[in-house]
Amino acid sequence: MGDERVRLPESKEQSQEFLKYLLRDVRAMGRMLDDGWFETDRTRIGAEQEVCLIDRYSKPAPIAMELIEALKENGFTTELAKFNFEANLDPLDFNGSCLSDLENQIVAKMELLREAIRMLEGDVALVGVLPTIRKSDLDISNLTPLPRYRALCDAINKLRGEDYDLRIQGTDELLMRFDSPLLEACNTGFQVHLQVKPDEFVSKYNIAQAIAGPVLASAVNSPLLFGKRLWSETRIALFHQSVDTRKVGDHLRDSSPRVTFGNNWLKESILEIYQEDIARYRVILSTDIDEDVDQLMEEGKVPELRALQIHNGTVYRWNRPCYGISNGKPHLRIENRVFPSGPTITDEIANAAFWLGLLNGMEDQVGKISEKLDFDDAKMNFFAASKLGLDTKFRWIDDKSYSAVDLICEELLPIAREGLKKAGVKQGDITSYLDLIEERTEVGQTGSYWMIKSYNKLSKSVTREQALTTLTNAMVKNQKKGEPVHKWGLAKVDDMESWQPSSLLVEEFMTTDLFTVQKDDILELASNLVDWRKIRYVPVEDDSKHLIGLVSMRMLFREYNRAVHQNGTASASIEEIMIKNPITIHPEASILEAIEIMDQQKIGCLPVVKNNRLVGIITEQNYMTITKRLLRVLDKKKTKNS
Numbered sequence: 001m002g003d004e005r006v007r008l009p010e011s012k013e014q015s016q017e018f019l020k021y022l023l024r025d026v027r028a029m030g031r032m033l034d035d036g037w038f039e040t041d042r043t044r045i046g047a048e049q050e051v052c053l054i055d056r057y058s059k060p061a062p063i064a065m066e067l068i069e070a071l072k073e074n075g076f077t078t079e080l081a082k083f084n085f086e087a088n089l090d091p092l093d094f095n096g097s098c099l100s101d102l103e104n105q106i107v108a109k110m111e112l113l114r115e116a117i118r119m120l121e122g123d124v125a126l127v128g129v130l131p132t133i134r135k136s137d138l139d140i141s142n143l144t145p146l147p148r149y150r151a152l153c154d155a156i157n158k159l160r161g162e163d164y165d166l167r168i169q170g171t172d173e174l175l176m177r178f179d180s181p182l183l184e185a186c187n188t189g190f191q192v193h194l195q196v197k198p199d200e201f202v203s204k205y206n207i208a209q210a211i212a213g214p215v216l217a218s219a220v221n222s223p224l225l226f227g228k229r230l231w232s233e234t235r236i237a238l239f240h241q242s243v244d245t246r247k248v249g250d251h252l253r254d255s256s257p258r259v260t261f262g263n264n265w266l267k268e269s270i271l272e273i274y275q276e277d278i279a280r281y282r283v284i285l286s287t288d289i290d291e292d293v294d295q296l297m298e299e300g301k302v303p304e305l306r307a308l309q310i311h312n313g314t315v316y317r318w319n320r321p322c323y324g325i326s327n328g329k330p331h332l333r334i335e336n337r338v339f340p341s342g343p344t345i346t347d348e349i350a351n352a353a354f355w356l357g358l359l360n361g362m363e364d365q366v367g368k369i370s371e372k373l374d375f376d377d378a379k380m381n382f383f384a385a386s387k388l389g390l391d392t393k394f395r396w397i398d399d400k401s402y403s404a405v406d407l408i409c410e411e412l413l414p415i416a417r418e419g420l421k422k423a424g425v426k427q428g429d430i431t432s433y434l435d436l437i438e439e440r441t442e443v444g445q446t447g448s449y450w451m452i453k454s455y456n457k458l459s460k461s462v463t464r465e466q467a468l469t470t471l472t473n474a475m476v477k478n479q480k481k482g483e484p485v486h487k488w489g490l491a492k493v494d495d496m497e498s499w500q501p502s503s504l505l506v507e508e509f510m511t512t513d514l515f516t517v518q519k520d521d522i523l524e525l526a527s528n529l530v531d532w533r534k535i536r537y538v539p540v541e542d543d544s545k546h547l548i549g550l551v552s553m554r555m556l557f558r559e560y561n562r563a564v565h566q567n568g569t570a571s572a573s574i575e576e577i578m579i580k581n582p583i584t585i586h587p588e589a590s591i592l593e594a595i596e597i598m599d600q601q602k603i604g605c606l607p608v609v610k611n612n613r614l615v616g617i618i619t620e621q622n623y624m625t626i627t628k629r630l631l632r633v634l635d636k637k638k639t640k641n642s
């Protein structure tokens with residue numbers, strides 16, 4: 001999606017014309033493969049570093065366009081949302097000190113970026129999914145204002161023709177509906193590239209598929225979304241659902257999502273992937289093509305294959321095939337899209353070293369992976385690792401089962417060491433980075449483990465929003481120190497330095513675990529809910545979750561008191577005493593607005609409603625919790641200054 005000239009096809013004729021160029025590009029690549037056009041005398045590695053931009057309160061900061069202007073590009077580029085950013089790294093020969101050189105490149109880029117964003121009162125976070133991201137941040141107004149992103153969103157919306165339902169089950173369950181594909185912008189990754197010779201592409205690509213699960217298991221760094229504890233690498237589920245253009249049907253017809261692990265081992269050539277993607281996935285973007293690939297090749301010139309590049313950019317394989325041109329010579333690459341961003345740059349390079357070493361050493365040790373491991377097992381391993389991280393049980397070669405720790409430490413790390421040595425990577429790099437993988441795996445503290453343990457601990461003493469802010473602050477501080485994640489101490493309440501209630505939205509502190517009644521229920525049910533759940537307000541909703549009333553503890557006391565003193569009976573149903581059409585607030589309103597409404601109206605509760613449906617509730621208790629924490633922060637600042 002780096003081509004600025006893409007657009008949504010405006011007619012059937014435009015789609016047909018683009019498809020002709022796409023098929024022509026595939027034929028041209030076939031000729032180039034047959035005639036030996038591709039570079040084979042050098043092997044390079046490369047990477048793309050994605051980051052989250054955050055403000056001084058650790059919330060997403062939609063300032064990407066201002067940053068691009070301040071940095072004069074300089075190797076940086078935008079992403080789908082204005083709170084994401086990307087640094088592109090220079091390719092390096094796969095030998096010598098390439099790994100430490102790659103780390104130094106990223107460190108230098110991050111220093112430039114942090115210096116620029118400091119002027120905008122922001123910072124940078126390296127994480128697969130930013131803990132503090134809110135549903136309101138995914139409003140279409142935060143789409144990066146460039147034609148290619150608008151075209152992509154319009155294309156996906158056109159195919160789906162409906163809202164986006166997100167359903168992810170982990171320790172908690174997330175059920176949400178969205179109205180734009182900007183949901184994908186929650187994801188932030190660290191993409192690693194390996195240049196591959198054409199005659200080695202099949203074996204290397206199959207190895208990349210086979211090891212996707214094990215290498216991800218030790219690299220997971222995305223366990224939280226909207227305060228819910230989900231998969232160890234929630235990016236995988238989130239990405240699959242956010243750009244899924246399929247519609248539910250009544251019959252068992254097979255259909256592949258545009259985000260895919262794949263369906264089988266590669267057998268003969270990279271062309272199989274491109275051919276399958278054309279066969280399975282409709283063209284959703286087009287552009288004006290001005291190159292005649294056949295004429296260029298007759299003249300001995302290398303074609304860009306723009307149609308193929310654009311279509312390849314709209315199909316999201318976790319191991320993506322890439323075509324590129326370096327110094328006038330075409331080459332092939334495998335792009336690993338599995339790894340999340342972070343937890344630190346050193347952790348990322350260690351992940352890359354593990355993957356690169358396995359790609360370069362696996363075939364020497366096990367032969368053809370496609371003959372030793374069932375493809376469905378490789379696919380299952382990938383999704384299991386996404387859910388469970390280092391707790392995964394893997395089905396491996398020759399139908400053997402391994403725990404993640406045993407597979408990584410006993411089987412795979414020795415192969416990776418030999419693979420890096422075979423490439424000519426210096427021993428110091430091999431030892432320092434792969435030892436880090438071994439230590440992280442044995443200790444068991446991945447980025448996801450650290451986040452969940454910290455979050456669970458913090459949640460016992462502060463609100464959910466405060467816990468997420470504290471977690472993000474602690475993470476960024478640790479990233480700046482640079483120590484790998486397995487050496488991090490858990491986040492502490494003292495890390496809540498940037499928390500400010502004035503920056504909060506209602507959705508961040510409202511109570512979402514609701515206990516409700518319906519209008520025809522008896523009063524005794526509401527009374528018991530108040531007693532059992534220690535709550536003071538009970539919303540009344542209909543079968544479609546529409547808010548239709550509100551009952552307070554005071555109203556229940558008053559009704560029972562009336563019945564006792566008047567020797568009568570209490571009202572038969574909730575409808576008889578409830579407040580009809582109670583005052584409500586939107587989840588994206590500010591906390592100050594909520595406080596003002598409650599103060600002016602002299603009420604102690606505000607139901608939170610979106611699209612006419614009840615999504616939460618805020619009461620005086622929410623404010624008491626926030627006020628207590630704010631007073632502690634102020635007292636701490638006062639003590640520090642005295």
